[in-house]
Amino acid sequence: MKTHEYHAREILKGYGIPFPPAGVAETSDQAEAIARELGGKVVVKAQALVGGRGKAGGIKRAGTPEEARDAAAALLGSSLKGHPVRKVLVAQVVPVSREYYLGAVLDRSAKRVTLMASAMGGVDIEEVARTSPDAIARVSADPLLGLADYQTRDLARAAGLAGDQATAFRSITRALYQAFFECDCSLLEVNPLALTEGGEFAALDSKMVVDDNALSRRPSLAALLDPEAEEPAETEARRVGVSYIELEGNVGCLVNGAGLAMATMDVIKLYGGEPANFLDIGGGAHIDQVRAALRILLHDPCVRAVLVNIFGGITRCDVVAQAVVDAIAAGEVRVPVVARLVGTNAAEGRRILEGTEVVLAGTMTEAAQKAVALAAATAAGSAAGPAATGSAGFAAGPTSSVAAGEEAGG
Numbered sequence: 001m002k003t004h005e006y007h008a009r010e011i012l013k014g015y016g017i018p019f020p021p022a023g024v025a026e027t028s029d030q031a032e033a034i035a036r037e038l039g040g041k042v043v044v045k046a047q048a049l050v051g052g053r054g055k056a057g058g059i060k061r062a063g064t065p066e067e068a069r070d071a072a073a074a075l076l077g078s079s080l081k082g083h084p085v086r087k088v089l090v091a092q093v094v095p096v097s098r099e100y101y102l103g104a105v106l107d108r109s110a111k112r113v114t115l116m117a118s119a120m121g122g123v124d125i126e127e128v129a130r131t132s133p134d135a136i137a138r139v140s141a142d143p144l145l146g147l148a149d150y151q152t153r154d155l156a157r158a159a160g161l162a163g164d165q166a167t168a169f170r171s172i173t174r175a176l177y178q179a180f181f182e183c184d185c186s187l188l189e190v191n192p193l194a195l196t197e198g199g200e201f202a203a204l205d206s207k208m209v210v211d212d213n214a215l216s217r218r219p220s221l222a223a224l225l226d227p228e229a230e231e232p233a234e235t236e237a238r239r240v241g242v243s244y245i246e247l248e249g250n251v252g253c254l255v256n257g258a259g260l261a262m263a264t265m266d267v268i269k270l271y272g273g274e275p276a277n278f279l280d281i282g283g284g285a286h287i288d289q290v291r292a293a294l295r296i297l298l299h300d301p302c303v304r305a306v307l308v309n310i311f312g313g314i315t316r317c318d319v320v321a322q323a324v325v326d327a328i329a330a331g332e333v334r335v336p337v338v339a340r341l342v343g344t345n346a347a348e349g350r351r352i353l354e355g356t357e358v359v360l361a362g363t364m365t366e367a368a369q370k371a372v373a374l375a376a377a378t379a380a381g382s383a384a385g386p387a388a389t390g391s392a393g394f395a396a397g398p399t400s401s402v403a404a405g406e407e408a409g410g
Helices: 005-013 028-037 065-075 125-131 149-158 163-182 212-217 232-240 258-270 287-298 317-329 346-353 364-384
Strands: 022-025 042-046 059-062 088-092 096-107 112-118 136-141 185-196 201-203 206-210 243-246 251-255 277-280 305-312 337-343
Touching: 005 022, 005 088, 005 163, 005 206, 022 028, 028 042, 028 065, 028 088, 042 065, 059 065, 065 088, 096 125, 096 163, 112 125, 112 149, 112 163, 125 136, 136 149, 149 163, 163 185, 163 201, 206 212, 232 243, 232 287, 243 287, 251 258, 251 287, 251 364, 258 277, 258 305, 258 364, 277 287, 287 305, 287 317, 305 317, 305 346, 305 364, 317 337, 317 346, 337 346, 337 364
Parallel strands: 251 277, 251 305, 305 337
Antiparallel strands: 022 088, 042 059, 042 088, 096 112, 096 185, 112 136, 185 201, 185 206, 243 277
């Protein structure tokens, strides 16, 4: 779950991280009043759950309260990278002598929280990592012992800091780590962390991403969820109880189990395709959930074929198959569907799908190859003009069936 900047800054202030004075406005008049209280020179920042707000025109400087009002009027009600702007943060401008980056991320490969610091703050840290990887210092906190003092010294030294500035930087680093740990974050960063002309640090921007799985035990953080700022598909997925992440490919994936979902995405890429999404319906999904999952992935206009890959355990293959058939009958599915069903009630599931235009596959390899080929054919047909379709809107073609006793090869 992403949080708005104004939420993240309030949380981090509670841990002792310094921020310049600011206020949140929902109208241009409120922005003008806040700017007047802060002395007139302010920066007006659109509150939208996207990165690169400055490059997208979502951050405007103002030298007077009237300019702040005009800046807020231009941002409020607008759209930033497709996300609506309903609030702006009006923050006092501080004189900056240098900008740093400080962040923490859950490093799954190291199985630890990794903290990063750089003297190249205020810019896209991903670009810094790509072009100047040595400019980013990294330390990994022990999961039992936490962040050690020598590690905070290493980060301060790598950032080129010494004396009182190094001491202050180390204090902020410890506070960031504590906030990361206690808020169950997967990402927490301050960029830029500015060193002012007066020699003090001020966090000018912050980003917080909280692990969705922790929200049930962090009600104060769960309350910060902004459904209107999320992608509608992600909001719907959370409502119906499935895991969904939209990607950039054209093969929609409907799978049970996160590991199988990742493997499905891998095998699609292996055979030259691109997955359009990660979608895990979980264990024990019922018909309505499966149909909802289909609607969610098909909302993406880039989807040209759907691969249903089910390894039935608690989830029953016949339930998934019936949901697919019902969705087709209701006209909800207008692209080719490939299904590979193995496990609980697999034979019954395949029987339900036989006679429909769903293409059955016996192995994950076969399923991926067919889905990739059908997606390419559908895309080519869309580019060339209307293609021959069956009653469900699928590209006409042969349907294969799989014997009930066939094993689930990979």
